[in-house]
Amino acid sequence: MNSAEFLAKVADVLEYEGSLSRGQSLEDIEVWDSLGILSVVDLLEEIGADVDIEQLSNLVTTDDLIAIAGSAVSE
Amino acid sequence: MTQAETRAELRFHNAAIRGIVTSVGEQCVRFVDEGPKLGLSEAEIARLQRALGLNQRHIVKDGQTTVDLCEASARKLLKGCDVAAASVQALILVTQSPDYSAPSSAIELQHRLGLPVTSMAFDMRLGCSGFVYGLSVAFSLIESGLERVIVCVGDAASRFVDPTDHAIAPIMGDAGAAILVERTPSESCFQLYSDGSGQRALIIPHSGLRTTAEDEGLSATMQMDGAAVFNFTLQRVPDMITSMLSYADVTVDELDYVILHQPNKYILKNLQKRMKVSDDKMPIATQSVYGNQNSASIPGTISGFLSEPFTSRKLKSMFAGFGIGLSWASCVVETGQIYAPPSFIGLGD
Numbered sequence: 001m002n003s004a005e006f007l008a009k010v011a012d013v014l015e016y017e018g019s020l021s022r023g024q025s026l027e028d029i030e031v032w033d034s035l036g037i038l039s040v041v042d043l044l045e046e047i048g049a050d051v052d053i054e055q056l057s058n059l060v061t062t063d064d065l066i067a068i069a070g071s072a073v074s075e
Numbered sequence: 076m077t078q079a080e081t082r083a084e085l086r087f088h089n090a091a092i093r094g095i096v097t098s099v100g101e102q103c104v105r106f107v108d109e110g111p112k113l114g115l116s117e118a119e120i121a122r123l124q125r126a127l128g129l130n131q132r133h134i135v136k137d138g139q140t141t142v143d144l145c146e147a148s149a150r151k152l153l154k155g156c157d158v159a160a161a162s163v164q165a166l167i168l169v170t171q172s173p174d175y176s177a178p179s180s181a182i183e184l185q186h187r188l189g190l191p192v193t194s195m196a197f198d199m200r201l202g203c204s205g206f207v208y209g210l211s212v213a214f215s216l217i218e219s220g221l222e223r224v225i226v227c228v229g230d231a232a233s234r235f236v237d238p239t240d241h242a243i244a245p246i247m248g249d250a251g252a253a254i255l256v257e258r259t260p261s262e263s264c265f266q267l268y269s270d271g272s273g274q275r276a277l278i279i280p281h282s283g284l285r286t287t288a289e290d291e292g293l294s295a296t297m298q299m300d301g302a303a304v305f306n307f308t309l310q311r312v313p314d315m316i317t318s319m320l321s322y323a324d325v326t327v328d329e330l331d332y333v334i335l336h337q338p339n340k341y342i343l344k345n346l347q348k349r350m351k352v353s354d355d356k357m358p359i360a361t362q363s364v365y366g367n368q369n370s371a372s373i374p375g376t377i378s379g380f381l382s383e384p385f386t387s388r389k390l391k392s393m394f395a396g397f398g399i400g401l402s403w404a405s406c407v408v409e410t411g412q413i414y415a416p417p418s419f420i421g422l423g424d
Contacts, residue, residue: 015122034242034301035126038341053302 001047003066006073010065013039024062040065047072083267084322090217091261092210092254094156094414095385096148097378099133099365100233100249101421106130113241123245128340128359132248132366133420134233141172142180144251145227146187147422152253153188155414158223160189165216165224166196169205169370171399172230173198176283184227202230202277203336203398204267205370206252207406210394211265213256226254229371235279237296246339248366252374255414264323265406266315273401276303304398308342312397313349315405319393323407327352330407331390332381336397337361337372365418370396378418385415 001009007020014031026032037056044051049069059065066073106129110120123129135144145168153160166188168181185196201208206228213224229251236243279297280290312335320326327333333352335343343359361368361376368375373394377385384390389411397403 031122035122035341037302038305039126042345052306054306057302 001072002074006066006069007062009043010040010062013043020062022063022066026059026061026065044069085211085215085265085267087214087218087261087263087265089258089260090214090256090263091259092408092410092413093257093259094152094255095252095374095377096152096155096414096416096419097250097252097371097375098144098147098151098419098422099368099375100135100139100144100231102134102136104132104134106132106245109245110241113239113245115241126341127246128363129245130363132245132362133250134247134366135231135249139231139422140174140234141170141229141231141249141251142168142174142184142187143422144229144231144249145170145253146184146251147419148251148253149184149188149225149227151416151419151424152225152255152414155416156255158255161191163188163190163223163225164194164221165213166190166194167199167209167212167224167226168196169199169201169209169226169228170230171200171202171279171369172232172235181227201400201402202369203338203372204396204400204402204404206373207265207394207396207404208267208402209370210254210256210406210408211267211404213254214263214265217256217258222258224256226256228252228254228374230369232297232367232369235297237294240296242301243297243299246362246367248362248368250365250368250371250375250418252371252378254374261409261411263406263408264319265404266319266322267404268311268315268402270401273303273307276300276307276401277399304338305342307401308338308397309345309349311401311403312346312395315397315403316350316393316395319395319405319407323393325391325407327356329391330356330393331384331388332392333357333395334373334376334381334392335395337376338367338398369398372396375418377415382415382417385410385413387412
């Protein structure tokens with residue numbers, strides 16, 4: 001999966017209206033709250049990335065999210 | 076000493092549950108009605124309903140307390156099991172919301188129910204793990220010689236959360252359950268765990284004698300670090316279930332039910348996926364109908380959704396509670412056609 005496909009999946013699980021882009025600030029995404037983070041933890045787990053909520057809570061941009069997804073997401 | 080030797084594991088051969096009654100708060104609050112009052116938008120309400128299963132909850136009214144709910148349940152339990160209060164030798168009340176911080180509310184309850192002064196009564200201050208903990212102590216008392224023990228569990232949680240806190244107020248429900256435990260040949264085993272390093276994950280500040288810098292500025296209501304609680308649950312509960320199955324020497328297939336504490340649908344579906352337990356064995360809807368019933372959630376699930384099977388059949392079930400403390404515990408027990416009527420709404424008949 002490439003980064004665009006990954007971000008589309010993230011937008012989907014977050015129920016975010018619109019598309020997410022590289023480098024976008026997570027803080028500016030209204031649905032990036034505790035519930036949204038839980039949904040993304042599930043998504044990351046499904047694609048084989050082992051992360052916990054605290055790690056995700058500290059991320060700043062969508063690029064950090066792509067990085068934490070590891071080898072499951074290509075550039 | 077090895078880790079295996081330091082485990083809190085208990086095995087019983089002569090104690091069993093004979094009846095379970097749960098009373099829930101009389102007021103039914105619908106999430107769609109309270110959401111806007113908590114400052115939530117329509118979209119946020121819909122999202123929380125979908126993801127967490129928030130739907131409605133039952134809470135007490137007119138200053139009713141946990142002791143009131145437990146008294147109502149215990150009276151119905153004694154009547155339904157045709158047991159005289161005078162024959163009960165011990166009463167354990169598991170709650171975080173006693174009538175007073177001192178004395179133990181179990182003693183007040185013992186008096187209200189008409190148990191003899193020759194019975195023992197004491198509180199256990201535990202939350203969501205409390206049913207399994209309370210049951211383990213009741214089974215221990217039976218195994219040590221008593222014939223009949225009542226365990227009361229529950230909380231009037233609506234009275235210790237900030238009603239304006241949209242993160243916690245719409246989750247909590249009020250319930251009090253009473254469970255009759257008697258001496259009878261039956262196999263059961265328990266595993267119990269605690270981790271005080273997670274004390275701040277769920278805490279009511281200013282509720283005891285200590286005030287720390289972290290408590291400054293916080294109200295004396297339940298404070299929840301949702302992420303920490305979720306992480307704890309996913310880290311600890313699946314491992315506990317696996318360990319419990321091994322200790323009990325059973326497989327999930329051999330169990331009739333796996334009944335977990337019911338914090339919300341999201342956490343339970345997540346656990347269910349990890350533990351690979353089928354829908355028909357693992358109820359997950361209790362919070363959506365009654366709210367998070369804290370220590371009463373496991374008996375509350377039996378009363379709310381499994382009255383028929385528990386009343387009509389011999390069953391082997393796993394119960395698992397987990398939460399504030401941090402504290403978690405599980406057990407595998409056998410039950411045989413117990414008295415388990417559907418949940419009672421309010422304190423009346």
